[in-house]
Amino acid sequence: MTIQEKFTDILERKNAAAIRSGRQPEDVTLLAVTKTHGADEINQAIAAGATDIGENRVQELVEKYDKVSPVRWHLIGHLQTNKVKNIIDKVVMIHSVDSMKLAREINKRAEAAGLVMDILIEINSAMEETKSGIAAGDLKELVTEIVSECAAIRVRGLMCIPPLAITPEDARPYFREARELFEEMKTWDLPEERFMPDVLSMGMSGDFEVAIEEGSTIVRVGSSIFGPRNYR
Ligand SMILES: *Cc1c(COP(=O)(O)O)cnc(C)c1O
Secondary structure, rough: OHHHHHHHHHHHHHHHHHHHHHOHOOOOEEEEOOOOOOOHHHHHHHHHHOEEEEEHHHHEEEEEOOOOOOOOOEEEEOOOHHHHHOOOOOOEEEEEEEOOHHHHHHHHHHHHHHOOOOEEEOOOOOOOOOOOOHHHHHHHHHHHHHHHHOOOOOEEEEOOOOOOOHHHHHHHHHHHHHHHHHHHOOOOOOOOOOEEEEEEEEOOOOOHHHHHHOOOOOEEEEEHHHOOOOOO
């Protein structure tokens, strides 16, 4: 299958899963994850209808940015504070905020660029030591601090990555836990211009349909669209 065909296939499965779980196709965004793939391949996905592209490394995003047709870019991987300035005017959303230090830097750079950056807080549901993300129990404190200090940030919700190498059904409890946390967030009384929790980013190639059934609003799909990654 070509990239166009694979993209269309995933889009249809994404839409079917949304309808199956009582939502509209447009309520769930398909984010095409393009790490290790070149601008040509990304442009093929855009030609097939991709509106949102996810990269997990700043350098790759910056290298491809000018070679790719206009599209909404998302930063989904771990972000070092010294790299924030390189992407602040290029992305519409940062999915991987997990510290006040990073939030402060994003705020500073967004303010200087005259914009408000939409962010998600990355939840580490399995509490794996090697992974980024914060514990569920630390979420409210971090969000409250960001909202009170950072005028150039709007907190839009959560990103969750379940442990690797498990089956889609094994991932379901992690998705459900993230969904519960997300629903709890919606009850927090924080100013709307800085806090609008309406995005739940979860689900990848192997498990995006289960994630949608559990309430995902953005699925991040890479290898099912672009094939295996070519790490150099
Ligand atoms: C690579 C990556 C994805 C996509 O993974 P696939 O299994 O290839 O679909 C999703 N989210 C993040 C954070 C990633 O780094």
